[in-house]
Amino acid sequence: xxxxxxxxxxxxxxxxxxxxxxxxxxxxxxxxxxxxxxxxxxxxxxxxxxxxxxxxxxxxxxxxxxxxxxxxxxxxxxxxxxxxxxxxxxxxxxxxxxxxxxxxxxxxxxxxxxxxxxxxxxxxxxxxxxxxxxxxxxxxxxxxxxxxxxxxxxxxxxxxxxxxxxxxxxxxxxxxxxxxxxxxxxxxxxxxxxxxxxxxxxxxxxxxxxxxxxxxxxxxxxxxxxxxxxxxx
Amino acid sequence: xxxxxxxxxxxxxxxxxxxxxxxxxxxxxxxxxxxxxxxxxxxxxxxxxxxxxxxxxxxxxxxxxxxxxxxxxxxxxxxxxxxxxxxxxxxxxxxxxxxxxxxxxxxxxxxxxxxxxxxxxxxxxxxxxxxxxxxxxxxxxxxxxxxxxxxxxxxxxxxxxxxxxxxxxxxxxxxxxxxxxxxxxxxxxxxxxxxxxxxxxxxxxxxxxxxxxxxxxxxxxxxxxxxxxxxx
Numbered sequence: 001x002x003x004x005x006x007x008x009x010x011x012x013x014x015x016x017x018x019x020x021x022x023x024x025x026x027x028x029x030x031x032x033x034x035x036x037x038x039x040x041x042x043x044x045x046x047x048x049x050x051x052x053x054x055x056x057x058x059x060x061x062x063x064x065x066x067x068x069x070x071x072x073x074x075x076x077x078x079x080x081x082x083x084x085x086x087x088x089x090x091x092x093x094x095x096x097x098x099x100x101x102x103x104x105x106x107x108x109x110x111x112x113x114x115x116x117x118x119x120x121x122x123x124x125x126x127x128x129x130x131x132x133x134x135x136x137x138x139x140x141x142x143x144x145x146x147x148x149x150x151x152x153x154x155x156x157x158x159x160x161x162x163x164x165x166x167x168x169x170x171x172x173x174x175x176x177x178x179x180x181x182x183x184x185x186x187x188x189x190x191x192x193x194x195x196x197x198x199x200x201x202x203x204x205x206x207x208x209x210x211x212x213x214x215x216x217x218x219x220x221x222x223x224x225x226x227x228x229x230x231x232x233x
Numbered sequence: 234x235x236x237x238x239x240x241x242x243x244x245x246x247x248x249x250x251x252x253x254x255x256x257x258x259x260x261x262x263x264x265x266x267x268x269x270x271x272x273x274x275x276x277x278x279x280x281x282x283x284x285x286x287x288x289x290x291x292x293x294x295x296x297x298x299x300x301x302x303x304x305x306x307x308x309x310x311x312x313x314x315x316x317x318x319x320x321x322x323x324x325x326x327x328x329x330x331x332x333x334x335x336x337x338x339x340x341x342x343x344x345x346x347x348x349x350x351x352x353x354x355x356x357x358x359x360x361x362x363x364x365x366x367x368x369x370x371x372x373x374x375x376x377x378x379x380x381x382x383x384x385x386x387x388x389x390x391x392x393x394x395x396x397x398x399x400x401x402x403x404x405x406x407x408x409x410x411x412x413x414x415x416x417x418x419x420x421x422x423x424x425x426x427x428x429x430x431x432x433x434x435x436x437x438x439x440x441x442x443x444x445x446x447x448x449x450x451x452x453x454x455x456x457x458x459x460x461x462x463x464x465x
Contacts, residue, residue, distance in 0.1 A: 069438035070431045071395035073402075073409055081416060082427035168300070175302035179402055186304055190312075199312035207305055214300035 007198065011205050016192045020202060023188030024209050026102070030174045030184060031213075034109040035167065041110065042117035047147060049122055060118070067115035072176050075112055080104040080180040105177035105184075113170045120166060124159030125151060157228055164221030171213055185209060234422065238415045242429075245406050253406030255433060261325065261407060262394040265332035266386075272333060273340025278370065280345045291341075298338035303396055307331040311403050324405040328397070336393055343385045347378035383452060387445035391438045398434075408433060 010016045048060035067075070080101065084092045095103070128151050136146025175186040185206050192202040245253015252260070279291030298306070310331040315321045322330070351374055359369035401409040412430040416423050 065439060066431075066435060069391070069442065070434045071398040071409070073398040074427065074431050074434055077409065077413065078424075078427040078431060081413075082424045085422075085424045172300075172302035175304040176399070178304065186302070186308070190308065193308075193312055199308075199316060203305070203308055203313060207301055207309075210301045210305060211297060218300075 006200060008201055010192070010196060010198065011201055016196065016202070019188045019192055020185070020205050023183060023185035023206075026182070027171075027174045027184040027186075027209075028213070030102070030105060030109060030177060030182070031167075031171050033106055034113055034170060034174075037106070037110045038114040038117055038170075041114040042121050043152070045114060045118035046121035046125060047144075049118070050125060051143075064115045064118060067111055072108065072112050072173055073179055075108040076105060076176060076180050079108045101177070101180050101182040104180055105174075105182045109170065109173060109177070112173065113166065116169070117163060117166050120159050120162040121155070123162075124155040127158050128154050160224055160228075161221065164217060164224075167221075168214055168217050171217060172210065175210075234419060234425075238419070242408065242411055242415065242433075245411060251406065254411045255408045257325075257405070258394065258397050258407045259437075261328060261332070261397045261400065261405075262390065265329055265336055265397070266390050266393045268329070269333045269336035269340055272337035274344055276337055276341035277344025277348070280341055281348060283366070295338045295341050298335060299342075303331065303335050304399055304402065306335050307399055307403060310334075324400065324403055327403060328400045328405050332393065332396060335396070336389065339389060339392070340386075343382055343389065344378070347382040347385070348374055350381060351377055380452065384445045384449040387441055387448060391441045391445070394437055394441075395434065 011020065045060045045063060048056045049064075051057060083104075084095060084100070087095070125147075132154065133143075133146055133151050136150040137143070139146075141149065174184055177184050178187040178190065181187065189202040189206040193199045196202075241254065243254050244256045245251060247253065247256070276291055276295060279287050280295060282288045282291070307328065310322075310327045311324075314327070314330070348370075355373055355377070356369055359373040360366070364372065397407055398409045400407045401413070404410065406414075409430060412426055416426045419426065
């Protein structure tokens with residue numbers, strides 16, 4: 001067996017090391033930005049679905065079902081290749097010259113993750129007894145104020161465990177941004193493979209990174225639950 | 234456009250060339266889930282085995298697969314597996330292997346949950362009747378658990394259909410890849426083409442998830458039927 005069967009030195013330093021690390025960094029950025037954008041959107045969609053106003057409910061339902069029943073890859077293709085066609089020519093070419101891959105990936109990931117999260121938020125809100133909302137209303141708060149001050153603080157706590165598994169899914173889903181050429185971890189791993197003809201080392205790096213971050217997310221979720229156990233109602 | 238490319242979208246170059254398009258997507262998803270089922274059942278049983286030497290490695294394996302993206306599994310199967318075995322598997326089989334491994338880990342959790350949802354007395358009663366652990370599992374617990382798992386299985390099929398789209402990345406001619414091919418040929422209608430692609434997935438997946446919902450409601454009311462049995 002040749003001694004260079006595995007050559008982990010490419011991971012330790014040099015160009016390929018830098019490529020993989022920048023990929024990991026972009027993946028983490030995608031995760032963070034998407035999370036910050038998707039959470040409020042998810043809460044908004046969940047509130048629309050529980051608003052009691054028919055047309056708003058139908059609108060939110062359509063959004064959730066339309067997004068969840070189409071693979072993320074098709075979302076990515078649509079936002080990267082399909083949607084820009086609706087924009088004026090100048091803006092479109094400007095976008096494609098300015099790292100549109102990352103923006104399209106963020107849009108697709110945000111809309112996709114928010115659809116799933118809104119379902120979790122919705123069941124969290126429904127788990128809070130309705131009298132809580134009614135009590136808020138009886139005290140003179142409006143629908144939005146009672147939601148924000150009374151129901152949501154309780155509901156979001158119940159929602160943390162399912163949300164953690166959605167964050168886990170989101171972290172894994174960032175890899176699909178490869179398809180439109182976003183230079184995240186999976187893309188860089190494949191690029192290193194092509195450049196070095198070594199698949200084991202870059203893929204081992206990527207797999208371990210995905211595993212470690214997944215473990216970290218799971219751990220944070222458990223830690224949160226330990227700090228704030230859901231109250232028995 | 235529909236006349237010109239409709240058939241290509243549905244079946245690829247078939248019958249003059251290899252099967253592709255929507256037909257390949259469905260074939261891949263069905264084959265993937267069917268082959269993953271026995272493996273998922275074994276892994277699920279391993280997950281709750283009273284035998285630690287079996288339970289721990291299986292739990293570890295299931296966790297590792299569930300914590301990595303499917304695309305990672307696809308890349309291992311596509312780039313690394315051939316250098317290990319020396320045989321270059323074609324794209325369809327590569328994707329199939331990745332799907333089976335990935336889905337089996339998810340099915341294992343469905344099986345585990347299905348069995349653990351049953352009352353503990355079921356196993357105890359079966360064992361006290363003199364059945365061994367394996368027999369009790371096969372004759373008493375699994376038939377009940379599999380029934381409860383049916384909606385989850387249909388939902389897993391929806392996920393599998395969505396997962397087949399990753400074949401695009403290794404150049405497998407499933408429906409997303411064909412849509413992109415058509416887009417390259419037509420060039421001027423990307424919005425319409427990708428909306429059609431989305432709609433195609435939507436019709437399949439939405440229909441199936443409604444089926445799962447219906448099954449869930451039906452199964453949650455029918456299996457025990459206490460009222461009817463009392464009157465009968």
